[in-house]
Amino acid sequence: xxxxxxxxxxxxxxxxPRRGLNHVHVGSxxxxxxxxxxxxxxxxxxxxxxxxxxxxxxxxxxxxxSPDEQDPFFAPSGDKxxxxxxxYPIPEDVPHI
Amino acid sequence: xxxxxxAQSRFEAVIANEQRVEPRDWMPEAYRATLVRQIAQHAxxxxxxxxxxxxxxxxxxxxxxxxILLAKAQDEAGHGLYLYAAAETLGVDRAELTEKLIDGRQKxxxxxxxxxxxxxxxxxIGWLVDGAAICNQVPLCRCSYGPYARAMVRxxxxxxxxxxxxxxxxxxxxxxxDAQRRMVQDAVDRWWWPSLMMFGPPDGASPNSERSMAWRxxxxxxxxxxxxxxxxxxxxxxxxxxxxxxxxxxWNEERGSWDFGEPDWSELMQVIKGQGPCNAQRVDRRRAAxxxxxxxxxxxxxxxxKHGRGKGSAE
Numbered sequence: 001x002x003x004x005x006x007x008x009x010x011x012x013x014x015x016x017p018r019r020g021l022n023h024v025h026v027g028s029x030x031x032x033x034x035x036x037x038x039x040x041x042x043x044x045x046x047x048x049x050x051x052x053x054x055x056x057x058x059x060x061x062x063x064x065x066s067p068d069e070q071d072p073f074f075a076p077s078g079d080k081x082x083x084x085x086x087x088y089p090i091p092e093d094v095p096h097i
Numbered sequence: 098x099x100x101x102x103x104a105q106s107r108f109e110a111v112i113a114n115e116q117r118v119e120p121r122d123w124m125p126e127a128y129r130a131t132l133v134r135q136i137a138q139h140a141x142x143x144x145x146x147x148x149x150x151x152x153x154x155x156x157x158x159x160x161x162x163x164x165i166l167l168a169k170a171q172d173e174a175g176h177g178l179y180l181y182a183a184a185e186t187l188g189v190d191r192a193e194l195t196e197k198l199i200d201g202r203q204k205x206x207x208x209x210x211x212x213x214x215x216x217x218x219x220x221x222i223g224w225l226v227d228g229a230a231i232c233n234q235v236p237l238c239r240c241s242y243g244p245y246a247r248a249m250v251r252x253x254x255x256x257x258x259x260x261x262x263x264x265x266x267x268x269x270x271x272x273x274x275d276a277q278r279r280m281v282q283d284a285v286d287r288w289w290w291p292s293l294m295m296f297g298p299p300d301g302a303s304p305n306s307e308r309s310m311a312w313r314x315x316x317x318x319x320x321x322x323x324x325x326x327x328x329x330x331x332x333x334x335x336x337x338x339x340x341x342x343x344x345x346x347x348w349n350e351e352r353g354s355w356d357f358g359e360p361d362w363s364e365l366m367q368v369i370k371g372q373g374p375c376n377a378q379r380v381d382r383r384r385a386a387x388x389x390x391x392x393x394x395x396x397x398x399x400x401x402x403k404h405g406r407g408k409g410s411a412e
Contacts (some may be wrong), residue, residue: 007394008394008397008398009183025225027182027247027248028182029178029182032394032398032400033400033401033404036397043175044178046176047168047171047172047255066121073389
């Protein structure tokens with residue numbers, strides 16, 4: 001029985017809830033191939049009209065930042081307050097800005 | 098894994114600040130092990146939970162009831178899969194969890210070891226068993242482990258249908274003949290105490306509760322949740338016109354809650370140990386489904402390899 005273990009790759013599932021919205025990650029599943037992953041994702045994650053479009057992506061195809069590296073990895077944006085509109089004081093009587 | 102003091106304090110800060118622990122964060126091994134055990138047991142309960150009601154699928158009294166029951170069983174399969182997926186983020190393998198279930202090394206909720214003798218049981222399971230499950234599960238939506246909490250949000254949304262279809266089924270029977278009303282009362286008599294046992298042993302006899310609450314895996318004690326369930330259910334029983342089989346049930350003005358009797362904890366212990374009416378049957382059925390499905394899994398793997406569309410069963 002243990003020979004069957006881990007035989008099917010893991011897929012991550014993304015659903016677009018309706019037109020105009022991004023696909024959002026909803027969970028994962030195991031499937032033998034892409035087609036089966038798509039059919040299983042439909043049955044598992046859209047039983048109540050939760051989506052109009054599905055993406056399935058092999059989990060091992062995803063490159064991710066590591067939480068352990070969080071601080072240095074995201075540091076470059078940490079000290080750039082001038083990227084935010086609130087950095088710039090504008091007199092209150094200036095309209096439409 | 099040896100924890101650096103920094104990793105340990107980062108973990109504790111995440112818990113204290115009501116943030117969520119995510120899969121690749123460092124976490125204490127005992128926290129991981131507790132979650133694996135709890136999520137696996139929860140997943141197994143959903144999967145085994147298809148059987149008692151599945152018993153009535155081919156004998157549902159109308160096409161409407163049959164379609165509803167099928168949808169409910171499909172949801173339970175889905176809930177099991179959400180939970181297995183959440184467990185896998187902790188580094189365990191779904192197939193291994195299935196093996197542990199059918200080898201008896203991991204448990205599922207004792208409630209599913211009771212038989213469904215009449216179609217009224219389908220209604221009472223939806224009303225009481227799913228109602229108790231909702232009481233247990235709603236606080237889990239705020240569990241400190243992110244993937245488990247997210248799975249629970251999805252599950253709770255769907256669970257409400259389960260409870261309402263049960264109650265509606267019972268209202269229909271109660272509006273029927275005397276024999277149908279007796280059938281409902283009989284089902285309530287059989288399921289009431291096991292439903293109360295679903296919240297686990299009393300607080301004094303629940304050794305791991307305190308730690309789970311400190312980790313914010315658990316938010317309320319077993320007895321708190323049990324009381325909440327009783328308070329919710331009594332007015333529903335009155336509306337339905339059934340009697341809950343507990344002579345000690347009485348409104349306590351001072352507490353603003355219902356007093357109720359003590360479940361027979363020795364019965365719960367017997368069922369947990371495998372002596373319930375249906376333990377062997379449930380696990381045998383699950384094992385047979387797993388073994389009978391082996392050729393389908395093998396065929397799908399072979400197809401994937403042949404068409405080069407998946408890694409397939411390389412091992």
